[in-house]
Amino acid sequence: MPDLIDVLSQDTALQIRPDHPAPPPAPFLEALLAGLSRPDKAIPCRFLYDAAGSKLFDAICELPEYYPTRTEMALLRAHAPQMARRIGANARFIELGAGSGGKAEFLLDALMAQGLPPAGYVCLDISPVPLAATAEAIEQRYPHLAVTAVCGNYLGDVDLPPSTARDVCFFPGSTIGNFERHEARAFLAQWRQRLSHFDERGAMMLIGVDLKKDVPTLERAYDDAQGVTAQFSLNVLTRANRELGADFNIDQFRHRARFVHDPGHIEISLVSQSDQTVTVDGQRFHFAAGEALHIENSHKYSLSEFAALAADAGFSVDTVWTDPRRWFSLNLLRAER
Known part of the structure; x- marks a missing residue:
């Protein structure tokens, strides 16, 4: 990715690095x-998710029948200050999947507004173009925040930069629902092992989960x-x-x-x-x-089903936020030591 690195290295506050090894083209x-x-x-x-498929998915997110995106956004608008207080200061904020439509900004804004600035922001995505766009947007919005972009597959081996900060991982969009249940458990267990625990609060994951309904x-x-x-x-x-x-x-x-x-x-x-x-x-x-x-x-999960799955992977549920109809949830998980 030399062209991408050359473009982004014009600002020394922003780092972009390929994962090791670089992911091969999709077979x-x-x-x-x-x-x-x-x-x-x-x-x-x-x-x-080729170019045409990605555009069609963006259109799906705007449909009246497709409730997950707008429900999750509403939860973030309403509860980001509470989420920020539960997360606390000096955490390294890691976003999985760069194309989350500005959802991370709700939390970063809330952390800044309450005097709980994060130690840094890391975005991780397999596609370099949206990854670069997300990293640049965050760097411009928060010029004093150390931003790192890692091009890699969050389902495989990930070479995160070293850090002495506690990690908080953000995985929005109910993407975890696309995993079979055993895959979701393995994914959570893998990330529990990967996240850094450097203070008494422990590492956390904030995950969007779609709920069972009619x-x-x-x-x-x-x-x-x-x-x-x-x-x-x-x-x-x-x-x-x-x-x-x-x-x-x-x-x-x-x-x-x-x-x-x-x-x-x-x-x-x-x-x-x-x-x-x-x-x-x-x-x-x-x-x-x-x-x-x-x-x-x-x-789709009930809240108790997802809590049990998270527990099997080494997490406890810290806080859950749901909409009034209980159609969608944001689950803040705490890594157990």
């Missing part, structure tokens, strides 16, 4: 061939009336055709979002509308009419 072809070869065909959800509300959030979510799902097939020379007939697949009660998640699939054969890299894959191509799960 879309390998993952697609493996997923189509399974009895239960699937495409990993990370391949939904099924129609959940399913509408992932299958909106305007069909934007369907476009988002189908775009992964368009991407395969464009990038890999596949021959998916987009008109012969339909988006489906349904709630699965055990353990409690939205299951998103593309369902074949006919008997058909798709060719990818010279390999042919048959779809029966009605056969599903799985692309994503979005897990």
Whole structure:
């Protein structure tokens, strides 16, 4: 990333560093061939987010049916001062995923306003362009705050810069719901080991978690009336055709979002509308009419379920903030020693 480093190094208050090792390009072809070869065909959800997919997801966040983004933002607006007091001063603030839409600023503003300035800000993302934009925006907004950008995958090995400050990790957006439950537990346990504990308060994580609710509300959030979510799902097939020379007939697949009660998640699939054969890299894959191509799960929790999962990973629940309908939650977890 020499160009990115050259651009950002003009301001010595801002550091950007690649993770070690640098993440390889997403192996879309390998993952697609493996997923189509399974009895239960699937495409990993990370391949939904090319440039077109990211724009469509931004549009989803503005839809009336899609409550998570605006509900989390409302919680941050209403409760950021309380969150800041629970976090305390002189913590290194680590944000996972740089494209959180300015959510970190609510907390940083509250910490500054209450005389609880953080020891530094670290943003971590696998994509260098949004990472650079986020780091620059934070540096400009808080010119006296030490800002570090780390280009890497928060699901893998992460080379955080050394610090003598207590860490507070911010993971908004209900992204943890995209992990299977065992993956979410492993993710939390990994970050508990990674975070620094340098005072009596201990390290913390502030995590957005979508909550269980009535099924129609959940399913509408992932299958909106305007069909934007369907476009988002189908775009992964368009991407395969464009990038890999596949021959998916987009008109012969339909988006489906349904709630699965055990353990409690939205299951998103593309369902074949006919008997058909798709060719990818010279390999042919048959779809029966009605056969599903799985692309994503979005897990929903009760507060007690998430607290138990966090406890298994070595965290206790410090404070939980929810909206009046209890549709969404922000959970402040404290690492147990």
